[in-house]
């Protein structure tokens with residue numbers, strides 16, 4: 001006869017086992033040089049495939065690693081499903097905004113937040129045997145600004161990025177801070193207008209002498225964004241289309257969902273933008289479209305040939321399973337933090 005205690009232990013064991021199979025968020029200290037004292041959290045599935053990809057997911061101003069992990073599905077669900085490592089960096093400085101203003105952060109190997117994040121990537125490549133050619137990044141608001149910063153300063157580290165409601169690389173250069181409270185507001189207000197050549201020159205100056213590839217960029221923005229103006233999407237597009245030497249090709253309306261227009265540059269493998277009609281600062285992270293772009297799902301809109309990374313028995317989710325954008329409300333509400341959500 002099975003005693004109640006044995007049964008309880010058995011149930012606890014099953015429960016613990018199912019918990020262990022989901023990638024929970026764990027803090028990592030001592031990941032390497034950390035010039036600005038930021039935090040590293042990681043969600044790594046128990047059964048990673050060989051040479052997994054890495055996705056760095058960066059929170060908005062006022063947010064945290066835990067908040068962004070809870071808000072999107074990259075670490076909570078998709079890391080397990082597709083077998084990648086999700087890194088959630090966190091900062092508590094400057095109203096929890098990433099440093100996109102100092103020359104340290106904007107310069108290759110210059111220090112500050114960008115170098116700390118890159119050292120998290122290097123740690124994860126080493127620890128999980130991850131594929132250095134499949135390191136990706138995404139973020140919202142301040143995290144999207146940081147995605148642009150890293151694309152400019154560390155093009156050798158990141159293969160692709162997806163930025164939700166961001167600004168071009170260097171837009172905040174020289175600003176006294178990177179938060180709405182501390183920053184020069186011109187960039188957030190869409191008043192830093194430059195030519196593609198000027199923006200691209202700024203990118204090139206971040207890493208002089210570098211002649212390799214730059215990250216493929218997927219850029220999202222709402223037309224009704226009052227925190228970081230829609231004009232900044234145009235500035236990002238000018239920047240990265242110039243860097244990648246591509247020009248506007250076509251629009252695809254109602255893509256990926258109603259009300260969004262996909263703007264394709266060149267053959268669509270290097271730069272793609274998504275414009276959300278009447279969408280505000282909060283743009284849902286559309287994880288499936290992002291994973292397609294990174295080539296992690298093995299199909300879809302991504303430019304690179306999809307690398308099948310998922311393990312057997314974990315079939316890729318159909319794109320249609322992504323939640324409709326309308327059911328994903330802003331989390332910030334009336335007290336929403338600027339550059340946050």
Ligand SMILES: *[C@@H]1O[C@H](CO)[C@@H](O)[C@H](O)[C@H]1NC(C)=O
Pocket residue numbers: 251261263275
């Ligand atoms: C493409 O879509 C964007 C966003 O809706 C719009 O601003 C632009 O005018 C469109 N371009 C063309 C050529 O239709």
